[in-house]
Amino acid sequence: MNNLTTLSLAASALFRNTLRSLLTTLGVVIGVAAVVIMHAMGQGATDLVTGEIQNLGSNMLVIIPGGDSRQAFGSGLLSAQLFRRTDLDAIRRECDAVRYVSASNSLAVRAVMGEKNRATTLFGTTPEHYATRDWHAALGRLLNEEDEQQAAKVCMLGETVRRDLFGAGNPLGSELRVQHVNCRIVGVLKAKGVSTFGTDQDDLVFMPSTTFQRRLLGTDRLGMMMVSAVSEARTDEARTQIMSLLRQRRHVRPGDDDDFAVRDLREVQALLSKVTGVLTSLLAGVAAVSLVVGGIGIMNIMLVSVTERTREIGIRLAVGARPRDILKQFLVESVLLSSVGGLLGLGIGLLGAYFVSRGMHIPYSISPRACALAFGFAALVGVVFGVVPARKASKLHPIAALRYE
C-alpha cells in the first residue's frame, strides 16, 4: 500500500464524517490559533517598543540627580542636588562624544486662552531638545537660542492644545497664559500622535528653559538633562565622559558614590523585551496546553472510530491487509486530522493576529518560526495521540473483527 493511497484513504474516511472531523480537530485549531495570535501580539509589542526607542534615539542618555539606585526617579530626586545651567554648558563644551544636550523640565499647568482653558503639561526646554526628540514646527517657528538667552516670554503649542484652544483659528501671535505668565505663541508643533503607552504626545506646551525656570520656578537649577551621543556606538563613551565631568563639577570624591545617574534607553529596551518575552512564553504555554487537550479529543474520537469500524478492519484484514497497514491507516488519519486542524488554526491565527494588531495599534508581526513550530506541534499531537487507537485497530483478530456487530 503506497503512501498516496494511504493518504487518500484517510482523507475519504475523514470526509465521510466531515462535521465530526471538524469538531474533533477544533481543539487543535484553537490551540494553534492561540499560539500564533499570542506570539504575534508579544512580537508586535516588542517591535513597537523597540521602534519607539529607536525613534527616541538609541544613542540617548538621560542624566538625573540622585544616586544610581533603582529609586532614582523617586526619593533620590527630591533629596539630591539639582544640576546647574553651567553643568549643561560644560557637557556641551567638553564631551566630544555628545552631540546634543538639552534640559527638559515639566510642570502640570492650566493653559488659559481667553475664555477657554485646558489642563496640559508645560515643558521648559533648551532648543536642542527639538532636534533630540525629533520635534518640528507645523506652523510658525521652533524656539531658538535667542529666546533662551533672553528668557523670552514665548511658547509653542502641541497640536492637541492648539485644536482645543483655537479650533480653526490661527494661534500665532496670541498671548497664552500659563500660571501667572503670559507668553506669545510663536509656533505649533507637528503632531506625533498617541504613544505606545497610550499617552497623547501632542498634549503639551513648550517654553524656553530659562523662561520656565526664572519666571515659573524662580530657580536656576535643572532637574533632568537629556543627551544624545554622536552615534550609537559612542553612547558608552559619552556616558563615561559625562560621568567623570559631573563627578568633578559636583565635587564627588574618588571612591564615593555618584550623586547623579546616567541612564541608557537601551537598558529600558532590554527590560521591556524581557517582560514581553516572559509574557509571550507564558501565553504560549497556555496555548500548548490547549493543543494537548485537542490531542486527547483526537485520541478519543479515533478510539470511537476504531470501534465503529471494526467490521471494516475485519474486511480489510480478510482481503490481505497486514496489521501494519491497518496501523498506518489509522495513524495517518489522526495525523491528517491534527494537521488539517493545524492549518486551519494557522489561518485563523494569522487572521486573528491581524485584527488584534490593528485593534491594539501594534505592528502586525508574524514569526515564520513560531508558525512552523505551532503547526509542527499540532502534527506531533496527531502522531502521539494517534498511536494508541491505531495500535488497538492493528491488533484486532480478523475473525473477531468480521463477526463484530
Added chain:
Amino acid sequence: MKRASDPGAAVTVQAGARSAALLRLSNVTKTYGEGAARVEALRGIDLEIHKGEFVVIMGSSGSGKSTAMNVLGCLDVPSSGHYFIEDVAVEELQADVLARLRNIRFGFVFQGFNLLPRTSALDNAQLPLIYAGVPARVRAARAKRALAVVGLAGRESAMPNQLSGGQQQRVAIARALVNEPEVLLADEPTGNLDTKTSHEIMGTLAHLNQELGLTIVMVTHEPDVARYGSRIITFRDGRIESDRAQAPMPLQSAS
C-alpha cells in the same frame, strides 16, 4: 513466478505424499475459550482439496464448518495439527505472510456480503489490489473487469445501499476475484438471498469453477445450492462425517 518467491515458504515436503494437494488439513483441531467455556470447534480434521474442485461443506450450525473455512482461508490458525498450502506449513508463517496469502491466493465471499459501506462498487472491488501494491490506474481497470465478469458492468459507481442483495454479493465476488486467486472461499454466500437470486449467484460460481478452473470451497445449509458442487463434505461435531463426490449440475446456457 510471483508465487514461487513468496516469503516464509518453509517448505515441508511430506515423504510419500501423493500428488500434491492444493490445500491439506492434517489432524487439525481448534478450541476456543478456557475451562468451562471451552469449545472444541474442530476435533481432528483430515482433508485434501485439489485444484479445480468445487467442494461443498455442509453440516448443522456448530459442526465446525465455518471454523474449518477460516483455517483454510488463513483467517485463523489451528490449535494443533497441520495445514499445508502446496506443502508449505501455514502454522510456521508470520502474520504478514498470512496476510499476503489471503491477499493473493484466496478470495472470500461472506454470507453478509461484508462490503465497505458508503464506498462505491468499484472501490470495494479493488480493495485487495490496494494491499497488493497495484498502482491506482491498474487497480481501477482490473476492478472494472472483475465487475464485468460478475455481470455488473455499468454499476461501478453504485454504493452498496443502492444495490440489491444479489448485486451486493456480486460485488463481493468481484472483490474476491480481482486479484486472480486460486481458491474462492464462500461462507454461505446465498444465505441472505432469495431462491432465484441464489441460483443466479450459484450459476456465476459454477461458471467460474467449470469454465475458468477456479477452485471453490463453499459452506451452505441448502441442499439445492449444494447440488452445484462436485464434492460434498458433511461436518458433525467438529469431525468429518461424510465426504463424497457428485456430478455437479450442468451449466445452463447463459441467459
